[in-house]
Each structure stands twice: as C-alpha cells, then as structure tokens.
Amino acid sequence: MNLLEFARGPAFNFALIVFVFGVVWRLAGLFLQWRRRDLSKPRQHNLIVAGTRAMLMRSLPPHELEKHIVFQHMSGYAWHIAWFISLLFFAPHLPFFKQFLGFAWPALPNWISLGAGAVALALLLTLVIRRATNPVLKQISTWDDYISVVLTILPLATGFLAYGRLLPIRYETLLALHLLSICALLVWYPFGKLMHLFLTFPSRFQAGALLGRKGVEA
Amino acid sequence: MSANIYEGGTAGLPQFRGGASKTAERPVSRRTDAERLARAKDVILREVDGAHATYLETCIRCGMCAEACHFYRATGEAKWTPIYKVQPLKRLYQRELGPMRWLHRLVTKDVTLKDLEDWQELVYDGCTECGRCDLMCPMGIQISPMIGIMRRALAEADLLPKELAAVAEEQKRDGTVFGVGRADILALVQQLAAKGIAVPVDKERATVVLLTSAVDLKGFQGSLEASARILNRMGVDWTLLSHSIELLGTGESLRELNVRRLVDEVTRRDAAVLILPECGHAYPALRFDSAHMLGEPVPFEVYSAAEYFGKAVQEGRLKLRKGAGEKVTYHDPCKVGRHGGVFDEPRAAIKALGLELKEMESHARTNYCCGGGGGQFLIERAKPLRQRAFEIKMREVDDTGAQAVLTGCNSCRINYLNGGANANWKTPVRSLVEVMAANLE
Ligand code: SF4
Numbered sequence A: 001m002n003l004l005e006f007a008r009g010p011a012f013n014f015a016l017i018v019f020v021f022g023v024v025w026r027l028a029g030l031f032l033q034w035r036r037r038d039l040s041k042p043r044q045h046n047l048i049v050a051g052t053r054a055m056l057m058r059s060l061p062p063h064e065l066e067k068h069i070v071f072q073h074m075s076g077y078a079w080h081i082a083w084f085i086s087l088l089f090f091a092p093h094l095p096f097f098k099q100f101l102g103f104a105w106p107a108l109p110n111w112i113s114l115g116a117g118a119v120a121l122a123l124l125l126t127l128v129i130r131r132a133t134n135p136v137l138k139q140i141s142t143w144d145d146y147i148s149v150v151l152t153i154l155p156l157a158t159g160f161l162a163y164g165r166l167l168p169i170r171y172e173t174l175l176a177l178h179l180l181s182i183c184a185l186l187v188w189y190p191f192g193k194l195m196h197l198f199l200t201f202p203s204r205f206q207a208g209a210l211l212g213r214k215g216v217e218a
Numbered sequence B: 001m002s003a004n005i006y007e008g009g010t011a012g013l014p015q016f017r018g019g020a021s022k023t024a025e026r027p028v029s030r031r032t033d034a035e036r037l038a039r040a041k042d043v044i045l046r047e048v049d050g051a052h053a054t055y056l057e058t059c060i061r062c063g064m065c066a067e068a069c070h071f072y073r074a075t076g077e078a079k080w081t082p083i084y085k086v087q088p089l090k091r092l093y094q095r096e097l098g099p100m101r102w103l104h105r106l107v108t109k110d111v112t113l114k115d116l117e118d119w120q121e122l123v124y125d126g127c128t129e130c131g132r133c134d135l136m137c138p139m140g141i142q143i144s145p146m147i148g149i150m151r152r153a154l155a156e157a158d159l160l161p162k163e164l165a166a167v168a169e170e171q172k173r174d175g176t177v178f179g180v181g182r183a184d185i186l187a188l189v190q191q192l193a194a195k196g197i198a199v200p201v202d203k204e205r206a207t208v209v210l211l212t213s214a215v216d217l218k219g220f221q222g223s224l225e226a227s228a229r230i231l232n233r234m235g236v237d238w239t240l241l242s243h244s245i246e247l248l249g250t251g252e253s254l255r256e257l258n259v260r261r262l263v264d265e266v267t268r269r270d271a272a273v274l275i276l277p278e279c280g281h282a283y284p285a286l287r288f289d290s291a292h293m294l295g296e297p298v299p300f301e302v303y304s305a306a307e308y309f310g311k312a313v314q315e316g317r318l319k320l321r322k323g324a325g326e327k328v329t330y331h332d333p334c335k336v337g338r339h340g341g342v343f344d345e346p347r348a349a350i351k352a353l354g355l356e357l358k359e360m361e362s363h364a365r366t367n368y369c370c371g372g373g374g375g376q377f378l379i380e381r382a383k384p385l386r387q388r389a390f391e392i393k394m395r396e397v398d399d400t401g402a403q404a405v406l407t408g409c410n411s412c413r414i415n416y417l418n419g420g421a422n423a424n425w426k427t428p429v430r431s432l433v434e435v436m437a438a439n440l441e
C-alpha cells in the first residue's frame, strides 16, 4: 500500500470514525447535562421565536458594538465562506463528494474556487499572526487555537501545493499529503474549538431565549 | 413651564461604606486554604449547568467581547477582556464537568487558591456585571452570568474585596447596610408626615408594597418621598415595608435568605404588586432570579419604581404636567434595562413630562454602565478605573447636548455624581421618579 492508498483508505476511514464518534460524544455529553429550569414569569412568551431570531441575527450586532469589531468580524465570516467555497465547489473535489455521498453538484470555475482558497489562506495567516501579537488574543489563546488554525490552513496549503505541483516531489505524494491533512482536521475536530460549527446555533438560541424572557432583544 | 429637571438630588454625597470601623482592613479568613478552595469550587460545580456548558464549549476566543466592556474600552488593558474573567471557572468545568474531561485533566491546569486571589480584581474591580459583553459575542455567549458565579465562588472563599466584606458583615451582624436600617426608615416616615406626606407603614394588607433602600436612606431620601407622593396621588392602596429594605446580600446564602424573607412579607399581605426602589441590583434578583431560589414564581408582580410609574402613565392612571421641552437624556440602569427589559416605561414618562429625549449613542440594551454597578462603586482601590469608565459615559452624555441626565437607579446616580465631581462635570443627574413627583398634575 502506498501513501496515497493509505490516505484514501485506512487513514480516511479512521479519521471519519473519530470525527463521528467524537462529535456525537461531545454533543451528547453537553446536551445531557442538567439545566436549570427558569421559573420566572417571562416578559416575552414566545421564547422559541426569540431564540430563533438570535440564531439568525447574532451575526449582526447593533451599530454601537459593531463599529469596534469590523475587521475581526468581517474577516471571520469571510474566511469561513471562502474556505467552504474552495472545499465544496473546487472541480477536482466533486468526484470525491460523488463517490462519498452518491451525489454531487456543479463546480464553480477554478479561478473562483482557487481565488476563494487564496483569500481564506491569506486571512487565516493574518488572523494567526494577529492572535499571536494582539494583547487581548494572546491572553485568551490556548494550544487549541493554534492547533485548530494550523489544521485548518494545512488542507488549503497542501491543496495549492498539489494543484500547482509546487514541490519537486511526485504528484501522488502531494495528493496524499493533502488527504492526510484533511484526516488530521477530522481527527482533531471533536476535541477543540472547531466544534463551534455545531454549537454556535444552540448557543445563540439559548441566549435569545434567555434575553427574550427578560424582554431584551439578543 | 420648567419640568424641574435641575432641582433636588443630593448636594454632598455621603460615604457609602459598610460598618468599616468594626472590620479589619483585610478580611481574615478563619478557614484553611484548602477549605476556601473547596468551597469556591463547590459553588462553581454546583451552579454551572448545561446552558453555561454550551457557552463555554462554544467560545472561539475571538476577543470581540473585550470591545463591549467599558473597562477594556477605557483602558485598552487586555486583562479586562470579559471572557478572561471566567477563565478559572472554565478550567474547572473542563476538568470536572465537560464531556472531554478525561483529556483536560491531562492538559488543563487545576484551579488554585492563588488563581482565585488573582481573579478577585478581575471580577470585582473590573466587572460591574453590566451584561454589555453578552450582547457582543457572535456566539451568543452570556458571559456576565458566569462572572456572577465567579463572584459567588470568590465570596465563599472569603475573597470579597474588603469594602464588600464589610457590608456583608454589617448586614449579617446588625441587619443594617451602610449603617442604616429600620429606625432610619421610621424616622424618615415621621419627617415626611411632618411635611404632610402620608406613608402607610407595615399595613397588614395592601395591594401595593413599596420598599426603600439603604442607598436611598443614606443619600437620596427624596426618592421615597417622590414614590409616596405619586402613590398617594394615584389613590393606590399601598404600604411601605419598614424591615425589608432590599438587603440582598453579597454572598449567595445571605441573598437567598433575604429574598425569601421579603417574598414572605409581600405574600403575607396579599399584595399584587411589589415596587422596588430606584435600585438596580434588587431588580433582576427579585423579578427573575427569585423564582429559581424559591422553586416557583413569586405570586405578585415585581416592578422597579420608574417602570411602575411609567406604566401608570402609559395606562392613563397617572397624569403629569408637561414641561417646556428641555433636552434630557436617559441612563438605562444595566440591571433594570439590559438585565430586566425595562426600556419603554421610563421613556413614556419622559414623553409625558414634555421633555425632549436625546438618546445617547449607546442606549437601551446597548447602554454603557455608569462604571460602578455590581457593588464596584464601593471598592476604593478601583476608583481610578471607575473614573476612566465613567469618562466614556460622560462623553456620550455630552454628545447628546442634553441639559440633564435622568435615571431610574440611585446607585447609578452615585457614580454619576462622584465621577462628575471628580471631572468637574456639571450636567445634573436626576431621578426620573423625583422629576415625575415634582410634576404631578
Ligand atoms: S466574543 Fe464570545 S466567542 Fe469571542 S472570545 Fe468573547 S466570549 Fe469567546
């Protein structure tokens, strides 16, 4: 078995098992914890509406708050969107989705998905430098932040290396490294902050319902 | 006609201290360090539930919450970052409660008493539990309730700042706060009677129960007078409680004890309404938290004074004289506004007074704290920090061009008056209820 076969076969399967089991473990462990029942008389009765509204609206804080966070905020959303465009709409990725899911969707022109990947890479590198130098971020950062960002950058970086054949090694090896970087991302996923992909909406919902009970828009 | 927005208030502010003379400069704990740490951990482990867990697990450490906090915005010092203030709580959660605790026990440091000592400044001096950060977080994380847990944990570890410890000790020992208690309430009632203002005290039954507060008795006696005059004018069947001023306490057990006692007093009178004085911290405690403490909702409505009277205006039960359109701004007390949802009623009263409301840039739910809420105004060493935070407020008020600030919390008023005096800032700060009482139709 060569490296590419290993990456496509056992490594990917192992990563997928860890990912699925880990995510389920962490979500179940979290949602099964006891919760205090709020017995106070609510000011606003439809807390489901309040929670759902917060899930949708929390991306847009009020002007008084937004004006101080424009770069962090916009760059955060921008790299996520760019990263997912390059993952989901880059033509060479689509046969993989077809094989894995049984269906696929049209790809975007390469210049768009590669451009998105470049934007994501540039923003992630800027943000990690910012994390290491900004006093607030330095103070609250943990090893999880650096592991997570490196593992998010690696698929992009190895993808560019493989697509452009930018290293003097065999294409299959570059492709294997790209696949292994994705395996590493999947394995790490349930252990660190990347889980926020599953948790952001529950957290926002809770906040919306909590503040809604008090009659305050979240 | 003028709406009297400049008159009244407190000329010389009294010192708000607990029975400090009887209290050691540094509270000395009679417990061992191990006991103190265990008590603090116990509070955190008991209080953190699935909702807090979801918040803690969701934080991406983006640091945006810092930009909401007046202490960070005023100083630029990273240590005031809201989520950093709960770091020990998070570590304990990760090691003891989280689904990945088996991993965190290997890689996350345990919490020590030294950590808690180091966090005292962060959660007491550097947080007024104003909740502004709760609105900023893109993940919806509610940080201030977790800072509340940190504060209670530190209190259990005998790590209250000495001024707050003195208040707690005085309250436990003498049943007074800032040296005032029942005798002072009765004396004030007599003074009001001499002025022709009837204050029914401790009636066996009443539809509406009114409380006063230690802050009012000590510094803003006009507040009780104003509420009494309005209630009398409205013809409400009311009574003032003489032995249940909002002694809500700094430690969890004392707070619960006082809430229980107060709820009993109001329930015993078959009252439909409890009006809290112009005091921030009592409001969320009784309006929302009491149900959790008691295991059931309280059997009466809880209002803050400005809310109750503002609502009466909205419903046409209270008529006010219109002024000449003076420009005023309204300071939403954090605990009544962002933590309590009271925004419209005070504004309805301002409108009925014929005043022109000039909102601050940050108002209603995004209002900046006065800088001294959550007992912070008592902490002497935090004075420079408080002043820096207050300067944000001052700037926002100045930008409105308002001739006066109205508010519904006398603790906020203390901060405005102290902060304003330090900065030689002349804008008057008035109680909305007092302005209403001065303009009854
Ligand atoms: S803003 Fe929210 S997600 Fe970002 S660091 Fe603060 S608490 Fe964490």
Ligand code: SF4
Residues within 6 Å of the ligand: B068, B069, B070, B071, B081, B082, B085, B126, B127, B128, B129, B130, B131, B132, B133, B134, B143, B144, B147, B369
């Ligand atoms: S509650 Fe207010 S004072 Fe405390 S950290 Fe949040 S914004 Fe700052």
